[in-house]
Amino acid sequence: MGDVAIDAQPERERPEGGPGEEAGTAAGDGGHGGRKSGKKKRPLWQELPILVALALALAFLIKTFLLQAFLIPSGSMQNTLQKDDRVLVDKLTPWFGSEPERGEVVVFRDPAGWLAGRPVAEPNAAQKFLGFIGLMPAAGEQHLIKRVIGIAGDTVECSGTGPLKVNGKPLDEPYVFAGNTACSPDAPGQFKVKVPSGEIWVMGDHRQSSLDSRYHQTDPHGGMVPVGDVVGRAVVLAWPVGHWATLPVPDTFGQPGIAPAP
Incomplete structure (x- = not known):
């Protein structure tokens, strides 16, 4: 059998004209064989609303599923966190069944009226919107932030x-506010x-200066x-920049034997 022809197309004739008129090099054809693109680039003023909408949608998804900013409303976590600091909260790991561990600093919804009677500033429209998409700390929400000491x-x-x-293992707590004792001398502080x-x-x-689990032992959750x-x-x-720091679990919670016997 003879060789199979790879290209059965007849050789195209060279177009007339000078070198500048050859296929794919003619002026204005953009190097695409003389064919002009059918798509016309939108002007910036038309693309900008689309880009803004995509950015807002992305910010909302990040706030909902990944990270959210929260404002520290009081000094109950000093000196680890100061009043008006902003922290970023990991919201992703709970979706995979992860539960809080000893030593972590967690944000939680008010479980049983811990914040009852405390005034909550009513956010304006801009604060509500920016809080909704996660570009600002959530405003007007009843959340608290504390350190996990004990788990199930x-x-x-x-x-x-x-x-x-x-x-039964004593904790060395360098994170406790200077001048404080590990326990308070009042009755709820002894437990x-x-x-x-x-x-x-x-x-x-x-x-x-923290109305935490100790002071709510009579509520429905003890x-x-x-x-x-x-x-x-x-x-x-995350903010202010001068306070920037990560929030790791202190070494005291990793000491041998701290987990309860099975």
């Missing part, structure tokens, strides 16, 4: 001025509790916070 199955106790103990399944025990780092009310873990102190 843990026994947490404190007497006198401390130290605070988890499952021994066991954390039920599906809940956590939380405390502020400014121990003598001072605990249901895991389902946890929005996410605060991972970065």
